[in-house]
Each structure stands twice: as C-alpha cells, then as structure tokens.
Amino acid sequence: MTFVPLSAPHLSGNEWKYIKDCLDTGWVSSVGAYVTRFENALADASAAPHAVATTCGTAALHVALLVAGVKPGDEVLVSSMTFIAPVNAISYANAIPVPVDAEANHWQMDVDKVRAFLTNDCELRDDRLFNKISGRRVAAIVPVHILGHPVEMTSLMKLADEFGLIVIEDATESLGSTYFDRPVGGIGHMGCYSFNGNKIITTGGGGMLVTANETWAKKARYLTTQAKDDPQEYIHHEIGYNYRLTNIQAALGCAQMELLAGYVERRRDIHAMYRSHLSDISGIQFQAEAEGVRSNFWLTTIYIDRAQFGMAARALRQVLKDAQIEARPLWQPAHLSPAHQDAFKLPCPVSEDLFANCLSLPSSSSSSDQDIARVIQVIRHAAGH
Ligand SMILES: Cc1ncc(COP(=O)(O)O)c(C=O)c1O
Known part of the structure; x- marks a missing residue:
C-alpha cells in the first residue's frame, strides 16, 4: 500500500x-x-x-x-x-x-x-x-x-x-x-x-x-x-x-x-473528486466556496458531524492513518494557544467547533486519481457505505 x-x-x-x-x-x-x-x-x-x-x-x-x-x-x-x-x-x-x-x-x-x-x-x-x-x-x-x-x-x-x-x-x-x-x-x-x-x-x-x-x-x-x-x-x-x-x-x-496555474487546476480537480464522491454521506460537509471566489483548494477539508457520520473527525483520521493515508485536524485556535495567553480574548465558538470537527484530506497536486479514489473508498467504508 x-x-x-x-x-x-x-x-x-x-x-x-x-x-x-x-x-x-x-x-x-x-x-x-x-x-x-x-x-x-x-x-x-x-x-x-x-x-x-x-x-x-x-x-x-x-x-x-x-x-x-x-x-x-x-x-x-x-x-x-x-x-x-x-x-x-x-x-x-x-x-x-x-x-x-x-x-x-x-x-x-x-x-x-x-x-x-x-x-x-x-x-x-x-x-x-x-x-x-x-x-x-x-x-x-x-x-x-x-x-x-x-x-x-x-x-x-x-x-x-x-x-x-x-x-x-x-x-x-x-x-x-x-x-x-x-x-x-x-x-x-x-x-x-x-x-x-x-x-x-x-x-x-x-x-x-x-x-x-x-x-x-x-x-x-x-x-x-x-x-x-x-x-x-x-x-x-x-x-x-x-x-x-x-x-x-x-x-x-x-x-x-511556471507550474502554478496547473497545480491550482489539479488541486481544484482533487477537491471536485472528493465533493462528488463524498457529498452524499450524511454528516460530511465541505467548506463552501463563496460567490466571486476561486480557491486554490490548497487543502480540501471536511467538517464531520459526529452523530450523523457515526465517528468523530479524529477517529476517522486514525482509520485513514491505518490505511497509510495522511489527514489532519485544523489548528488549535489562537485564542486557546497556551503560547499566547497574553492575547486579548474574544469569544471564538465557531473556531472551536471547526477545531473539534474538521479534517484536512490529501490534496497534493502530485497525487494520482487512484490515490484520491483510495482515500474516498476508505472514508466511504468508515461511514458504512
Ligand atoms: C497561515 C500561515 N501563515 C504563515 C505560515 C508561515 O510560513 P513559513 O512556514 O514559510 O514561515 C504558514 C505556513 O507555514 C501558514 O500556513
């Protein structure tokens, strides 16, 4: 593998x-x-x-x-x-x-x-x-x-x-x-x-x-x-x-x-593959692309509703890891960072929710369609499809 x-x-x-x-x-x-x-x-x-x-x-x-x-x-x-x-x-x-x-x-x-x-x-x-x-x-x-x-x-x-x-x-x-x-x-x-x-x-x-x-x-x-x-x-x-x-x-x-335009296209294609093969699974949501925006989709990231999906984001990460697939949660929000306790604190509930429930998926422009298909297959299997 x-x-x-x-x-x-x-x-x-x-x-x-x-x-x-x-x-x-x-x-x-x-x-x-x-x-x-x-x-x-x-x-x-x-x-x-x-x-x-x-x-x-x-x-x-x-x-x-x-x-x-x-x-x-x-x-x-x-x-x-x-x-x-x-x-x-x-x-x-x-x-x-x-x-x-x-x-x-x-x-x-x-x-x-x-x-x-x-x-x-x-x-x-x-x-x-x-x-x-x-x-x-x-x-x-x-x-x-x-x-x-x-x-x-x-x-x-x-x-x-x-x-x-x-x-x-x-x-x-x-x-x-x-x-x-x-x-x-x-x-x-x-x-x-x-x-x-x-x-x-x-x-x-x-x-x-x-x-x-x-x-x-x-x-x-x-x-x-x-x-x-x-x-x-x-x-x-x-x-x-x-x-x-x-x-x-x-x-x-x-x-x-010299390669940037092609790499953006490839990351967008990878994003489209994930979207078309995972959107039907209940409990998975994608980051929406806003009107007027063209994202490079550097990292395709999904939000997992644990109750609907039947598994938390970090548990899915482990399943992917066992299948030799690298995925990772988003970053600890800055207002919670122990290194930045002197920050001026405002409430950030949405960031906390994203930190708990998001998972970034393999998005390399060098990844093949077969690589991405394998990631999709492991996630679908984990969801019981
Ligand atoms: C949001 C963000 N800001 C800044 C940086 C810092 O860039 P560098 O690693 O080149 O210092 C990174 C990536 O590492 C990043 O993801």
Whole structure:
C-alpha cells in the first residue's frame, strides 16, 4: 500500500536546470538574477507592483508588521482559526494578538465580528484607534486566508479604511486564489506568501512580501538585509534582520511559478473528486466556496458531524492513518494557544467547533486519481457505505 501524503512538494519542471545554473555560475547566496526574477513573478501574480523575497512566510509577516508601524504594546487583529505563524509574528513585534472568530460557511475571519469589535469595543482618539477595555492602540488586521479560500476582503478593507487600520493579508496558503478576479495577497496594504514544503509551490523554505507601496517595499528590503544604511562603512540606524532568500531557493521558486496555474487546476480537480464522491454521506460537509471566489483548494477539508457520520473527525483520521493515508485536524485556535495567553480574548465558538470537527484530506497536486479514489473508498467504508 503506497503512502498518500497530505500535501507534498511537486517538482516537475525546470527545478534541476535552474539550480544547476546557480551552481555552475556560483550565484548561490542572497543576491542573484533568480531572486529578482522570482520577485517579479510574485509581483505579477499578486498584481502588487513590489515584491521582497524573504527566508520564510513568517519572516515576511514579521517585517510587514514592522513596516506597517506596529509598535510594542499595540493590538493586532488576526484570524483565530489559523496555523500559529501569523500570531507568532505579531508577538515577535512585541504586539498583542486579538484573535477573531471564523464564520461558519467558509471558515475565514468573521468580518461581522471584526466590525462588532471595532464599533463596540474600540474608540477613535486623535485619529488613532484604542481598545476601550485594554486601553491599547489597535494598529492592524491580519486576515489569514485559510486552506486557500479568501476572507471577505471588500468589507474588511472598508472597515480598515473607516478605522485607519493597516491590512496585512496572510496569503501563505492561498497563492493562485482569486477574489472577484483579484489575486489574493494583492488586495490588502501588504500581502505575505510562504513557499515551505507543504504549500502549493515550494522553494524548500521561503516567503515573499508584496505591496503597492514603494516606500514600504524599500523599508522591507532594508529591514530584511540587516538595515544597512551605509554598506561601505557598515552603519546601521535600526535593528535589521537576515531574512533574505537565497538565489538557489529563488531558482526553485522560478521553476515552480511556471507550474502554478496547473497545480491550482489539479488541486481544484482533487477537491471536485472528493465533493462528488463524498457529498452524499450524511454528516460530511465541505467548506463552501463563496460567490466571486476561486480557491486554490490548497487543502480540501471536511467538517464531520459526529452523530450523523457515526465517528468523530479524529477517529476517522486514525482509520485513514491505518490505511497509510495522511489527514489532519485544523489548528488549535489562537485564542486557546497556551503560547499566547497574553492575547486579548474574544469569544471564538465557531473556531472551536471547526477545531473539534474538521479534517484536512490529501490534496497534493502530485497525487494520482487512484490515490484520491483510495482515500474516498476508505472514508466511504468508515461511514458504512
Ligand atoms: C497561515 C500561515 N501563515 C504563515 C505560515 C508561515 O510560513 P513559513 O512556514 O514559510 O514561515 C504558514 C505556513 O507555514 C501558514 O500556513
């Protein structure tokens, strides 16, 4: 029985050729033609004119928060239902996360709950927004487009405008997804992508910050290269970071970007296969795709109603594991994270429900139809079909 992974790297194009070029020419480190080419490819793909490559998506988020002017002690709204990286990045900036609940249909940051918090719990003083309960300034919002599906950005951007907040999209899981024909990641004031091994494309490890704001892009480049004010004399006025992507990784990224459209199609096909063969089972629901949205379906995820299905999500995970199939629950919501006890706590019942009952299924673009058919068969069998 072959192992079916959740989301594996898929290296099927010019990866060897471009990496060999780096080795042959000696351009292996953090400057080189592939870095620039990869940045240009992401600027094109996100329709944001400026892109700055980073060592990883978490680094891109950290720098974006600093560039946005988030200061120690500020509060930053973030999706509660997310992998923990953006919440960690908020903490690296010595800011306080405010995890916001998910909505029940698409499982993204609930913009109505953002509005309720900003309207009821915050007040504007001299054009700055303050949380009336904690007394802290509220500086930014980090909507995380989880599993490839976008947050409702039109309403979120209107709210940000009304309350003077900077929006940093965590688009790490949603490269290639669109929202009313706009690329996800290029809609907010800044957007961040990740290219780690389980993402839709990979550079081994890597990230990118994109923005339409040239000043911010320059600042991001400055901070990611140790904040060199005088590169001859090595004078630094600010604390910088060594967050630059290498040319070798960027070479991998250039090859992967040539394949992105096909990989999105394949993940969407896999999603369609699951949907058409599992939707009739009572107790299984899919993440709905919102109107105007084209998700990359990075990870197809099902919600399991334990009573109707006859088994809890984590028990089904074990059944799949026994059949050499990798599946996993969603992430512990940020407001429950023991590592983030200082977060400003809002109720997040939907995120808790999703955490208890969701299971992400194998979605690799390299998986064959036979692999996916086997996953379907095991789930149908577990449901007694
Ligand atoms: C939602 C989210 N944000 C941020 C990251 C961080 O990206 P990286 O692993 O490249 O630091 C990831 C993935 O790892 C992620 O899933």
